[in-house]
Amino acid sequence: MKRKILITAMCLMVTLSAAGCGASGGKNTVQETSQETSSDTSVISSGSDGAEAALSASSSSESLTDQILAAPVRDGDFKIADAITLGNYKKLNLTKEIQTVTDHDITSYIESQMTPEEVTDKNAAAALGDTVDIAYEGKIDGKAFDGGSSDSYDLTLGSGSFIEGFEDGVVGMKKGETKDLKLRFPDNYYSSDLAGKDVVFTVTVNAIKRIPELTDDWVKDYTNNSISDVADYRESVRKSLTQQEEEKAESELQGEAWNQVQQASVYHFLPKEYVKNGEESFEANIKSEAEKYGLSLDEYIEQSGIDQDTYSKQKEQSGRYAAASKLLLGALVKAEKLSENSPAYQKELQKAADLYGVSTDDLISKNGKDNVYNYVMTNVVLDRIIGHARVKEKKVSSAEKTDQDLTGDYNG
Template identity: 25%
Template sequence: MQVTETLSEGLKRELSFVVPASELASRLDKRLAEMKDKVRINGFRPGKVPAAHLKRLVGKSEMAQIIDTVIGDAIRTTVEERKERPALNPEVKLADTVDGEKLVEGQADLAFSASYELLPTFELKDISGVELERPVAEVSDAEVQEQLDRIAEGNRPFNAKDEGAKAENGDRVTIDFVGRIDGEAFEGGSAEGVDLVLGSGQFIPGFEEQLVGAKAGDEVTVKVTFPAEYPAAHLAGKAAEFAVTVKGVAAPGELALDDEWAKKLGMESLDKVKDAIRDQIRSGYEAATRAKVKRALLDKLDEAYDFALPTKLVDSEFETIWKQATEEMERAGRTFADEETTEEAARADYLKIAARRVRLGLVLSEVGEKNSVQVTDEEVSRALVERARQFPGQEKQVFDYYRSNPMALATLRAPLFEEKVVDFLLGQAKVTDKVVTKEELMKDPEEA
């Protein structure tokens, strides 16, 4: 086999391969000899099929398989000998001079090229001097009480009012309604038996107010305008009329927040309910803290590293980001003009994001490899269990899919590996806690 490097430019490489027809023919003869003793063909005793006859029957199909194997083995062996790390699988192209028919007949040399990009090499930076602030927020008693009150309101008993009694703010009305825009009913605008607490702000602004004073049996026409920022783009900013039938009116009953109330929720006591609420809020804060300090770390890494990237990796990442962004815009019925940008500018921005993701991914991978960061099978199994729980009733199918698909299983392992590498790096950097308010902790970094 003859191998020639035809391109070495930056991270790009291209190799030209020529495998003599004699080598291919030798492989085919060996394979046919192995098959001869096993194959069964009508008219011939086992092991007595003439090689020439067998070659006429399966020679071309077997040669096609041999060619695939030779190409794969040749590329893999050559890349290993060159001590190179391709970023993606090499692209293979048969030489224009190759006659496909003669090739599978074993009468022509196999000539092909393999083009690929290398993973970049770079020196890892010492981050022991990097200073990071980890924003933390304490859970206040007021927040716990606010959440407790919200839960209580959601479980407040209501008692039917006397016949003819009018609905007031705080009352619960049971309604049927049909919404129309320009006289036409619209999708999602109709429902029956809906419970609505007046003044709760559950419905479109202006809707609940128009039901104050209504009685059971009343039919009310509610006129509202959907907010301009309403999530459903086909309704945003449009005027609508709802034909509402009031089926019942109920007044809020007394609610005592005590141990007995807690037991109705399945908790031992009111203090246990408060503890559970506090833990839930704290868990949310810890997740936000983790996200903020991780982003700060990645920003520092992004500033510290600048090296050439494999264009195909960046392009692949960009396509993923772009598809997600444009699909979200389409679902929301928005345009680039609505986002105060243009498609060209948006593409440029997302390309920068793609490059950042690829660069940081390579850095984190290198850090993990050089420092022997490992994800255990047990950790992957736990992640798989959590994934399966997201599909109630289909757990077995989920388990079977991931266990039979190494690439899919890798998508569970990758984020675990990333988080472990982040933990390792945070352990190397100088991280100090900074107490912040809930609002500061939860603020979108882009708003800052």
């Protein structure tokens, strides 16, 4: 499995608001909105991995955010040393937290790969984890509303896809059973027409689907006979998930390393060219996301629940963060006396090309020279920073990591 590329420093993007990220032309209004991430088919991705998360607005401290947003923007030639004072990047104290893979994690992954099968027992009741084919109609004050009904919809119970109380209300229902669910849309629901309103959903269960039993025969079929029994398949899944957790921990370590250096640095001004490039990258990402839903940029912004002024401010902020990131990269490159001719750069460039089975020339041709340079050089300087640091490894369980994520104590 190919590892997702960590970061393109020039393609940083401050995402739309949480409500905006969940908007789409095809989403049913009864569903809760959720932040969606886009996948980039290019080799050099502008996705939100660990280091990029550390560079984004949501990961910056209030003081750093204020500094970047308040820094003057200057046009014309400049020296990096005049624009930024590089903070301490040597002898950082870092912790690499690696999530241990449990039997529960393995089972959950395997079940995610299995296709639910319809339950034939007419007395079977829907349970959490089941996928139910339901018909439903929602009414407010006795009147149906747009997007609040469907003749057939597959809903996984416990997924949290629908508003609070909906899925719990379906639990225990049998095939053919009809039930009224008296609920309330959240006050902060993305649709102002529905927010805070009482609603009655009349729900009928058309079918109940359940994950089949894990057997040797299923394993043989799923793996095209490359694995013959359940025990060996579970072990292969354990190894794969363990590798993923190692890679994730490394990505988060890089993000924290970058974050600490950025926190310690001082920005005196931002180059206008850098800001403009960042704004253009932001808009290109938003346009690409809009195209996935068959929408124009203006339509996507409107359905995201924000106005043009808010969008413009977010684009400007994104440009500023991109400029700050590029300045920091430039300062680190200078401090470490690196260049495209440096052995470390050439080694990392070849590594990136090998990962995707292309030549270095093809890598640059497909992704652009600047994007490749920023990706490769960012990885090089991160390796240097971590090489200078004191790194402590810590094993954590999935439960501990979830708690840290929820409390905001975990950087990643």
